[in-house]
Structures are given as C-alpha cells and as structure tokens.
Amino acid sequence: MTTSFAERFRLPKAGRTDEAHGQAPPPPPRPTREEAEDAVRTLLAWAGDDPSRAALAETPRRVAEAFLEYFEGYHHDPIALLQGSTFENASAYDDIVMLRDVRFTSYCEHHVSPFQGHAHVAYIPDGPIVGLSRIARVVEVLAHRLQTQENLTSQIAAAIDSALKPRGVAVLLEAEHSCMSARGIRHAGVATITTQFSGLFATDDARANRFLMLARGGQGSER
Numbered sequence: 001m002t003t004s005f006a007e008r009f010r011l012p013k014a015g016r017t018d019e020a021h022g023q024a025p026p027p028p029p030r031p032t033r034e035e036a037e038d039a040v041r042t043l044l045a046w047a048g049d050d051p052s053r054a055a056l057a058e059t060p061r062r063v064a065e066a067f068l069e070y071f072e073g074y075h076h077d078p079i080a081l082l083q084g085s086t087f088e089n090a091s092a093y094d095d096i097v098m099l100r101d102v103r104f105t106s107y108c109e110h111h112v113s114p115f116q117g118h119a120h121v122a123y124i125p126d127g128p129i130v131g132l133s134r135i136a137r138v139v140e141v142l143a144h145r146l147q148t149q150e151n152l153t154s155q156i157a158a159a160i161d162s163a164l165k166p167r168g169v170a171v172l173l174e175a176e177h178s179c180m181s182a183r184g185i186r187h188a189g190v191a192t193i194t195t196q197f198s199g200l201f202a203t204d205d206a207r208a209n210r211f212l213m214l215a216r217g218g219q220g221s222e223r
Contacts, residue, residue, distance in 0.1 A: 036064045070107055073144030078155075081138055082163035085131035094167070096207070097129065098122035098214055102136050108179045109146035117175025117191070120215035123160050124167040124200055124207075135160070149175055149194050157196040168199030170211040 031039075037060035041051040049056065102119040119139045142155050157171045172195045180187055201208050 033064060036067070037061060040064065069144075071144055071146070073141040076141045078138040078141045078159040079163045081141065082130050082134050082159065085134045086128040086164070087131070089125050089127060089129045093125060093129070096122050096124060096211065096214070097132075098211070099132060099135050100215060100217075102139050104139050104143040104173075104175075106143035106145070106147045106149075106152055106175075108177060109148060111179040112146065113177070113179040115149060115175045115177040115179070115192075117173060119156065120170075120172040120211075121156060121160070122170045122201075122211050122214075123164060126165060126167040128164065130164055149173055149177070149192055153194040153196045157198055161198050166199065168197070168201040168204075168207065170198075170201040170208065171196045172212070172215050 040060035040063045044051040044056060044059065051060070099119075099121050102121065103116075104119055105114050105116045107114055121135050121139065138159050139156055142152055142159070153171050153173045156173075157169045160166065160169045172193065174191050174193050176189065176191060180190060197208055197211075201211060
C-alpha cells in the first residue's frame with residue numbers, strides 16, 4: 001500500500017504521532033501560568049543569578065508571555081488555513097506559483113534557541129489556487145513551534161500538498177542557527193540549507209532546477 005507525500009510527513013497538532021495508527025496521543029496536562037513562571041525562576045537560579053533581585057522581578061512573567069508568542073503555532077492548523085482561502089483557477093494556470101524570501105524565525109527543539117532565515121515555497125496548481133498570504137502564514141505557523149529545520153521544511157511541503165493536492169510542491173529553507181553561532185562551536189554566518197520536493201518537482205529535473213534558479217535569484221542584499 002502506497003502512502004501520499006502528506007501522509008509520510010504527518011503534521012502533529014500536539015504530542016508525539018503514533019506511527020502505527022497515525023494519531024497523536026493526548027498531550028500531558030498543560031501547566032498553569034504560575035507553574036510556568038516558577039520554572040523560569042528555577043532556571044534563573046540554576047544559571048547562577050538571584051531571581052528575587054529587583055531587575056529580575058518581572059522576568060518570569062515576561063518569559064512566559066514571550067513563550068506564548070514564540071510558540072503560537074501550536075494553536076493553529078496550517079491545512080485549515082490553506083483550505084480556507086482557495087479560489088477557482090479560472091485561467092487554468094498550470095505553471096509555478098512561488099513565494100520567495102519569506103522571512104521566518106523558528107526555535108530549535110534541542111536547545112530552544114532561535115534560527116532565522118528565508119523560505120522559498122512553490123507549487124504547481126492542479127485545480128484551485130490559494131491566497132498567497134496563506135502560504136506565508138503556513139510558514140509562520142509551523143515555524144512558531146519547536147522544530148528542526150529538516151522537519152520544518154518537510155511540514156511546510158506536506159501542508160501544501162495535503163490542502164491543495166497540487167501537481168507538485170517545492171520548498172527551500174536557508175537559515176542561521178544560534179545554537180551553532182552563539183554556543184557550542186560558535187561559528188557565526190554559517191547557513192543551513194534544506195529542500196523538499198514532491199510531485200513534478202521530484203520527478204522533473206528541469207522544474208526542480210528552475211525552482212532553484214528562481215530561489216537563488218531572490219537573494220537579498222543582506223545575505
């Protein structure tokens with residue numbers, strides 16, 4: 001039995017995906033806001049500071065609020081976002097639709113440190129087309145979760161593939177990881193590049209190369 005591209009890259013809404021049944025188990029009970037702030041105080045003390053000193057008095061609250069922003073992607077369904085903004089492809093357009101240089105910030109699931117970069121996302125319609133802002137929004141939603149760049153790349157492609165059933169999807173992410181630049185080896189300015197192709201982009205080298213050419217043509221002056 002064959003599985004679709006989207007099925008191979010399921011998008012868990014919460015917890016871990018049960019590969020045997022394709023379902024995510026119930027998440028553990030969510031801690032209270034007070035428990036979250038207490039955890040920040042514990043980390044501040046463990047790092048060697050005094051969480052009771054005046055300058056840190058509001059830090060636990062601020063960190064808890066920041067986490068709500070950093071990880072708001074857990075509260076949105078990327079497939080529903082796409083399916084809620086589709087339109088008739090009145091001209092039967094059948095070539096590449098591409099968003100280039102979509103800036104994103106995500107957070108490494110290993111160190112909870114940010115990685116930032118650009119996403120280049122394309123699809124080839126096979127029926128409906130989607131509002132362009134929704135593609136950028138899907139990048140944002142999936143980036144605002146704990147991620148690896150590899151998983152983020154695959155999940156963006158899988159969401160578009162599942163929602164639109166296009167003839168092909170291509171995604172390229174280029175990012176710098178602070179878990180590598182600010183700690184550990186401390187090498188700044190190193191770019192990590194990941195790609196994911198499906199459909200015609202995976203089977204037709206000419207289309208894949210055209211996508212890559214378009215993506216590289218979008219390099220900003222700051223990169």
